[in-house]
Amino acid sequence: MYSSAFNTPGGPAYTQVIEWSYFIGSGVFCYKACDPAGPNAAQLCQHIYDRIGCTYNAPAHYETINGTFTSCQGENQLPAGTYVENGVTKTYTQPPESAGPITSIPYKAAIPAVSNCQTFTDTKALWPDLPQMASVSNSPNSSTPTQNKGPNGSSGGRSSSSSSSSSGSSSGSAGTNASTSAAAAAVVLSSATFFGCALLATAMIL
Numbered sequence: 001m002y003s004s005a006f007n008t009p010g011g012p013a014y015t016q017v018i019e020w021s022y023f024i025g026s027g028v029f030c031y032k033a034c035d036p037a038g039p040n041a042a043q044l045c046q047h048i049y050d051r052i053g054c055t056y057n058a059p060a061h062y063e064t065i066n067g068t069f070t071s072c073q074g075e076n077q078l079p080a081g082t083y084v085e086n087g088v089t090k091t092y093t094q095p096p097e098s099a100g101p102i103t104s105i106p107y108k109a110a111i112p113a114v115s116n117c118q119t120f121t122d123t124k125a126l127w128p129d130l131p132q133m134a135s136v137s138n139s140p141n142s143s144t145p146t147q148n149k150g151p152n153g154s155s156g157g158r159s160s161s162s163s164s165s166s167s168g169s170s171s172g173s174a175g176t177n178a179s180t181s182a183a184a185a186a187v188v189l190s191s192a193t194f195f196g197c198a199l200l201a202t203a204m205i206l
Contacts, residue, residue, distance in 0.1 A: 006035045019045040023054050028062055030054035043079040049094050051102055056080050059109040069126060074114035083107035 002014040019041040020033040034045040081092045
């Protein structure tokens, strides 16, 4: 994948990102891309903790982001599975599925501090390059396709309709189809760009 989320000399440019992760589960999905030029890209974008979800792989205030799309600057998280207990850095190893359900995890993921947050309230501000959908006229003068009744009472004739969609991206994060603009109430987004990774965390209303 390619992203413009990471600054380069002379200004932002699209860069190939080889370290990224994407998790879906429990009504939430989160996407994270890590700076390919950073020293800890592989650790920050670990993808081996798939059973413990977004809370540990991309820690954020998921309980408060519902209904918002907020872009922030922030610190890097600790790599997934890494935590500090009584001043000692420890590593949690996810058990295999053959061991059964995970009933407990020995730590709570620390949520990185953020600053310079900006909350967007409409899709035009989020994706200014996306084409805007033209409104459909409900005028009584609008032409309506005619239909003829067949001998068995079924409707005959033909009518046609068309639709279009395009995709865009926000801060180098995952692309979003333009058709979701009309359903903004159903999908809620919150993103944060950290110093070493770009995070897109999404809470879905199910």
